[in-house]
Amino acid sequence: MKPYTLALSLSLVIVTAGATVFTSGSFAAEPAEKRIVLPQPAVSGGAPLMDAMSRRKTTRNVSEKQISQQDLSNLLWSAWGINRPDGKRTVPTARNRQEAIVYVALKEGVWRYDAAGNALVQVAETDAASRFGAAPLTLLYAGRADDDAGGMHVGSMYQNVGLYCAAVGLGNVVKSSGRDALNTAINLPSGYKIYIIHSIGWPK
Numbered sequence: 001m002k003p004y005t006l007a008l009s010l011s012l013v014i015v016t017a018g019a020t021v022f023t024s025g026s027f028a029a030e031p032a033e034k035r036i037v038l039p040q041p042a043v044s045g046g047a048p049l050m051d052a053m054s055r056r057k058t059t060r061n062v063s064e065k066q067i068s069q070q071d072l073s074n075l076l077w078s079a080w081g082i083n084r085p086d087g088k089r090t091v092p093t094a095r096n097r098q099e100a101i102v103y104v105a106l107k108e109g110v111w112r113y114d115a116a117g118n119a120l121v122q123v124a125e126t127d128a129a130s131r132f133g134a135a136p137l138t139l140l141y142a143g144r145a146d147d148d149a150g151g152m153h154v155g156s157m158y159q160n161v162g163l164y165c166a167a168v169g170l171g172n173v174v175k176s177s178g179r180d181a182l183n184t185a186i187n188l189p190s191g192y193k194i195y196i197i198h199s200i201g202w203p204k
Ligand SMILES: Cc1cc2nc3c(=O)[nH]c(=O)nc-3n(C[C@H](O)[C@H](O)[C@H](O)COP(=O)(O)O)c2cc1C
Pocket: 056, 057, 058, 059, 173, 174, 175, 176, 177, 178
């Protein structure tokens, strides 16, 4: 077992092969599927929408300061969370097909957001964060490659996340360049591609 520190602050709840393990910011890598259970997203409050839109902007210069698990949970819910009992999402999708995936690139690997479980599921163990510069967190948005709606869904995601960032003072930049960096590391479902990478961190 090779211990390493997850690049997110606070303690984690990791569920591996049915067992729940409580840690304090570190855990051991194992080849078996790992899940990180996130705190419940805070789905009310924050800056008023018009204030957030006024502040939305690209910030390229961010520090390495960690992003809390609560902010991570809120960011992921903004991008692709379930916001109604019928399972529909914070972003609209064509015919409600929900053909999109959000991945999280961290030093400790690549994780897929499981919205229903409010959890991250590890899909690769490669150091993914270092491929995208100094930002402590990069989200990757995947959609159908063969469908116009694929890119539209991703646009809704990065706008929601950009507004969340504006509301809480996080910096962020969306990029299409470099989006293929993890293509071989992630076992993307057939017919999907990464449209956008979205790096997030506290402004310097
Ligand atoms: C679809 C899309 C792709 C983008 N790709 C890149 C990119 O590859 N590299 C980059 O530095 N910025 C990229 N950007 C960020 C834009 O350069 C930025 O949004 C633009 O300069 C306007 O600045 P603002 O977001 O502060 O309004 C992209 C933005 C969008 C919407």
